[in-house]
Amino acid sequence: MRRAKSGLDAAGFIRQVPEVPFxxxxxxxxxxxxxxxxxxxxxxxxxxxxxxxxxxxRARLGQSDLDLTLILSDACPGTQVIQLEQLRRALELGHPEVSKIDFDLGRRAEALASANRLSWGFWLRHHCRWLWGEDLARRFTPFKPEAAVARAVNGAVVPVLQGYLHTLAVGKLPDERLRLQREAARRLLRALLVLRRTDEIDWPWTLEEHRARAVRLHPEQGAALEFFYTEALRPQAGAAEFNQRLAAFLVWFAQQPGIPES
Structure with a gap:
C-alpha cells in the first residue's frame, strides 16, 4: 500500500487536483x-x-493568489492580450479576497503539440481545474512520476531564477519586493524536482513536501532551504540578504548534473 502523502494515486499515477467544492x-x-x-x-x-x-x-482569505491558466486561440491578436492585462488589474482591485490575480497564457496549438505533452499536457491534466470552455486536459492520459516531467514543467530554472535576482536588484516598494521574494522562493523549492533521482518513487505536491524532499536529498543545503521555505510562506528578509542567499544557492544549483541550461 502506498503512503498517503506519496503524491500518487492507487494506480501509481501522479495525483490530480481534488474535485472539492470551491x-x-x-x-x-x-x-x-x-x-x-x-x-x-x-x-x-x-x-x-x-x-x-x-x-x-485551501486558500487563505486576503492572503492567497488566484492563479488562472488561459488557453487562447492561435489567432488571438496582441491587442486583446493588452486588454486582458487591463481586465486582470481591474479584477484584482475589485476582489480583495485574493492578494493577487495571475494569468498564465498559452495558445491552443502550443498546449496540444506532441512536443509539449510533458509540459502543457502534464500541467493541464494534473495541476488545473477546468472552469470554462474546451477542456483540453481530457486529451491527455494521467502521468507517472519521472524526471522528464519535472524537467519539462520547470524548464530552464536557473535563468528564470537569475531573472528574479535582476528584478530584485532594482529598487522596489516593500510590498512588491516581498511578493517577489515569496514568488522566487516558491519557484526555487519546486524547481529542485528537476534533480529527481532514479530511485525516487514519490512525487511531492505541497510546498512542505518539496521542502522535506529537498532537505532529505540535499542536507548540505539545509540552512538555505529552510530560509527559502520561510520566505515562501512569510517573506521578511531584507533585499540584500535575500539576493545574496539566492545568488549563492544558484551557484550550487547550476553545478548539479542534469540542470537545463536554456
Whole structure:
C-alpha cells in the first residue's frame, strides 16, 4: 500500500487536483472571471482553468493568489492580450479576497503539440481545474512520476531564477519586493524536482513536501532551504540578504548534473 502523502494515486499515477467544492469566499471572483474573460475575448478564449490554493480548497482569505491558466486561440491578436492585462488589474482591485490575480497564457496549438505533452499536457491534466470552455486536459492520459516531467514543467530554472535576482536588484516598494521574494522562493523549492533521482518513487505536491524532499536529498543545503521555505510562506528578509542567499544557492544549483541550461 502506498503512503498517503506519496503524491500518487492507487494506480501509481501522479495525483490530480481534488474535485472539492470551491471555498465560499472565492465564489464571487470565480464567477467574475467566468463571465468577464469570455465576454472580453469571445471566441479567442479556448479554455479557462484555475490552479493553486483556490483550486485545491485551501486558500487563505486576503492572503492567497488566484492563479488562472488561459488557453487562447492561435489567432488571438496582441491587442486583446493588452486588454486582458487591463481586465486582470481591474479584477484584482475589485476582489480583495485574493492578494493577487495571475494569468498564465498559452495558445491552443502550443498546449496540444506532441512536443509539449510533458509540459502543457502534464500541467493541464494534473495541476488545473477546468472552469470554462474546451477542456483540453481530457486529451491527455494521467502521468507517472519521472524526471522528464519535472524537467519539462520547470524548464530552464536557473535563468528564470537569475531573472528574479535582476528584478530584485532594482529598487522596489516593500510590498512588491516581498511578493517577489515569496514568488522566487516558491519557484526555487519546486524547481529542485528537476534533480529527481532514479530511485525516487514519490512525487511531492505541497510546498512542505518539496521542502522535506529537498532537505532529505540535499542536507548540505539545509540552512538555505529552510530560509527559502520561510520566505515562501512569510517573506521578511531584507533585499540584500535575500539576493545574496539566492545568488549563492544558484551557484550550487547550476553545478548539479542534469540542470537545463536554456
Amino acid at each position: 471555498q465560499t469566499e472565492y465564489q464571487a471572483v470565480l464567477a467574475a472571471v467566468r463571465s468577464q474573460l469570455p465576454s472580453l475575448l469571445g471566441t479567442h478564449l479556448v479554455a479557462l482553468y484555475v490552479y493553486g490554493s483556490v483550486a485545491e480548497g
